[in-house]
Amino acid sequence: MNIKYHLAASIAALFLSQNVSAQQRFNEMSYSPGETTFRLNAPSKPTLRLYDAGRGGKAYKKIKLVQSGDNIWTVTVKGNLKGKFYTFDIGHGETPGVFAKAVGCNGGRGAVIDMKETDPAGWSTDRRVSTKSPADLVIYELHHRDFSVDPSSGLVHKGKFLALTELKAIDHLKKLGVNAVHILPSFDFASVDESKPGVPQYNWGYDPLNYNVPEGSYSYDADLPSRRIMEFKQMVQALHKAGIRVILDVVYNHTFDLANSNFERTFPKAYYRYNADGTPSNGSGCGNETASERLLMHDFMLESMKYWVDEYHIDGFRVDLMGIHDIQTMNDIRRELNAIDPGIFVYGEGWSAGTCAYPQEKLAMKAAIPQMPGVAAFSDDIRDALRGPFSDDHKAGFLGGVAGLEESLKAGIAGMIAHPQVDYSKVNYSKKPYATEPTQMVAYVSCHDDMCLVDRLKASVPEAEYDENELIRLDELAQTAVFTSQGVPFMLSGEEMLRDKKGVHNSFNSPDSINRLDWNNLKVYPQVFRYYSGLIHLRKAHPAFHMGNADLVRRHLxxxxxxxxxxxxxxxxxxxxxxxxxxxxxxxxxxxxxxxxxxxxxxxxxxxxxxxxxxxxxxxxxxxxxxxxxxxxxxxx
The missing domain is CATH 2.60.40.1180 (Golgi alpha-mannosidase II)
Structure with a gap:
């Protein structure tokens, strides 16, 4: 093993004081009207800089933190700092720390606020929406901007968190019948310049900057730190009042970059994985990958998810590239969330985007789902059986009349559990059951990071491009398989209005003209919405479609x-x-x-x-x- 890598790993294993809890380590700013305490877990003495503004201008005060434990540094500043901004610096560049809970515009500086003042009226009585079983969920994945930005939406708060508080939006979701909204990354991400709200900018948000603060571009005032927090809470509150759960898409597997990340500027080499030669591992395909097996990253993930649950009342998490994280960390997350609310649903992508510098058998891949009770994974088996392989947009599947995929579809219908009538030797990817319970499988045919269903059908079934009736028939047939399966059904927003993305496969930075929902389609194709809504309501009304138990499925399916x-x-x-x-x-x-x-x-x-x-x-x-x-x-x- 490379000596530098070995040394970095050894240091990372020793940096924690046994007397400091994870919660204390990541509580980097504690405000009260009389004083504010700043704390940082770092390998060398940090300098605290205080600013009057969230961006621009010079620091009006610099203070050295004092060591208070192994790699723990603190300082208490007297007086009322509310409305001020801060950064830490250990010599690698200024950072708001790894666990800032409020930031200024574009997230470069932490903000001193009173979190109680961000609670909307009635927030103390807001509660997560209870569910008997994940099998009862019907998940609707949406991007804030896609959903509301087009004039056809008729929504006032275009591209904002508050769009999901509007009666028309809530009404649409309720009539459709979905009971859980999976919002694409809504934490503070790096690729959209929040200082230019009038300039059209687009990104899905899979480029994390500050993990524990809502994204400023989805708020009406990114310069006012408390506003994005309150508006996010108002969104959650409105959905909860409608009986709709809020699932947060979390991207702990990588950061926007490595060298300038808050992790690296706070504690170099402690949060990332490296190859034997000392170069960053790249299982994310984004130039770096985090190391969930290392104590700092492990504890960060646990504390971050618990924070979103406690502060924002989040009902569930979709874990991006879950296969980069280790099995033990995912089990620890499940255990910690169970202690708060066992109904919090956790699911993720059971794969990585490249090779990880960690043993494959220890990673939270789809095949490892039996080792992670209470954690679910997307089923690419049923997805690609229906529409064709991810690797080739033009190759059809079951929907295109390709024979030989029936067993893969059957496996998905059963929830990817062991079933006496499913021959896994004939299943496309999983050659054995990966779920011990059907609630560990998420059934879907399309999501944000691929062709939407309409585009895929047009690309792979030639007749569907020219025959609208055939397109609709196949679209509805696909979703019938999803919504009558025993797994947890999941759909991409806009499919109910026959959305398309002009054939773009990876539209993460495409303009609104590609990604936006055209709400006029509800009038053009009302039969599609009726069919989707009818299917969803049929599923919800009949427990036969969501038994939620493997033994029951084997007995009755x-x-x-x-x-x-x-x-x-x-x-x-x-x-x-x-x-x-x-x-x-x-x-x-x-x-x-x-x-x-x-x-x-x-x-x-x-x-x-x-x-x-x-x-x-x-x-x-x-x-x-x-x-x-x-x-x-x-x-x-």
Whole structure:
């Protein structure tokens, strides 16, 4: 091993005082009207600089911190510093520290504020939305700017946190039926210049700067540190009042850069992974990766997530590139969150974007999900079975009439658990079950960082580009598979209004013209919204579709014989306590109609030919049942 790397790792293992808790280490600024205490965990003596403004101007005071423990430095400044700004400097450049809770414009300086003053009226009675099981969730992933910026949205607070407080936005989500909003990174990120709110700028936000402060560009005044905090809380409060959970997308696996990051400027070499030759490991594909197995990064992640839960009442977390983090850290996070609220849902990407400088078998990859009870992972198995491989936008899957993916789709429908009728040797990626419970699988067909469903269908199914009716049929068929699966269903915002992104695969910095939702589509394609809403409400109303328990799924989910590009299953014997006895779901991706055999008797049709109605669309007799091409059929007795 490289001597420099070995030395850095040894130092990182020894830097903590046994008498200082993680919470104390990361409580870098404690304000009261009479005095403010500053604390930093750093390897050498920091200088504290105090400023009148969040940017520009010179420091009006410089103070050396005093050592108060192993690598712990503190100073208490008398007087009322509210409204002032600060930085630390150990000789690597100024930084607001690693755990600033309020910052000035563009996040270069920490802000001294009274956090109690950021609470909106009624915040003390705001509560996370309870859920019996993650299986009850229906997740809607959105980007603040995408959702509201277009004039067609009719929303007042365009591109802002407050858009999600507006009646029209809340009404839309409730009519659709989703009960959890996954907001793309909403912490303070680096790529948008907050000082130019009038200049159109776009980024998804996967370039972390300050992890524990809301992003200023989504606020009305990035220069006023308390405003972004209050507006974020108002958003959470409004969604909670509507019964909608708020899931925060967290990006602990890398920073915007390494050399100028708050981590590196505060405690060099302590937060990142390095290769044997001393170069930064790059499992994130962004030039660096953090080291969750090291105590500082491990504790930072735990304290950060608990802070968002306590201060902002967050209901869940989506962990970006979870496969970069180690299994033990993810289990520790789950344990700490359980102590606060076991209903907080944690899920992530069970992969990395490159090779990590840490043993693969210790990383929180999808295959390691059985070692992480209470943690879920996205299923690329069902995603790519439906639409085709991530690696080739133009290659079709089940939806495009490609045979041989039926077993992969069945695995996803079962929640990626062991099921006697699923042959994992024929599953596209996972050659064995990766979930011990169906709630450990997130079912989806599209999300932000890929072609949206419409674009993918147009790219991979030639006819869908020119035949709008076929496009809609396949779109609805895809989501029928997602919303009738036993996993936790997840959808990208705007799919319910047939959004497109002009064919752009990776639109992380594309303009609004590519990423924005066109709300006019709700009038052009009302049948699409009705279908999505009908599916979601059908799922929520019937426990058979979300049993949430592997044994129940194995007992009550029975697959019918598969055909090429056709998967059918029965949810039998009042599955999960459902009032319906037997529910049949048939997914036919063939262009032509197909027949399946079900027991004779009278059945009520609740989904057929692009319509969903729980009360019934008509009745039919069992026996040989015909299913139209590129459509789903759901019926019950």
């Amino acid at each position: 029975e697959f019918l014989p598969t055909q090429d590009c056709l998967v059918a299953f029965r949810l039998k014997e009042h599955a999960g306590g459902d009032r319906w006895n037997d529910i049949y779901v048939v997914l036919n991706a063939n262009k032509e109609l197909r027949t399946v055999n079900i027991p004779k008797g009278k059945y009520t049709i609740v989904c057929a030919n692009g319509e969903v109605n729980e009360s019934g669309l008509g009745e039919m007799e069992g026996g040989e049942v015909m299913v139209d091409g590129q459509s789903a059929l759901i019926l019950h007795n």
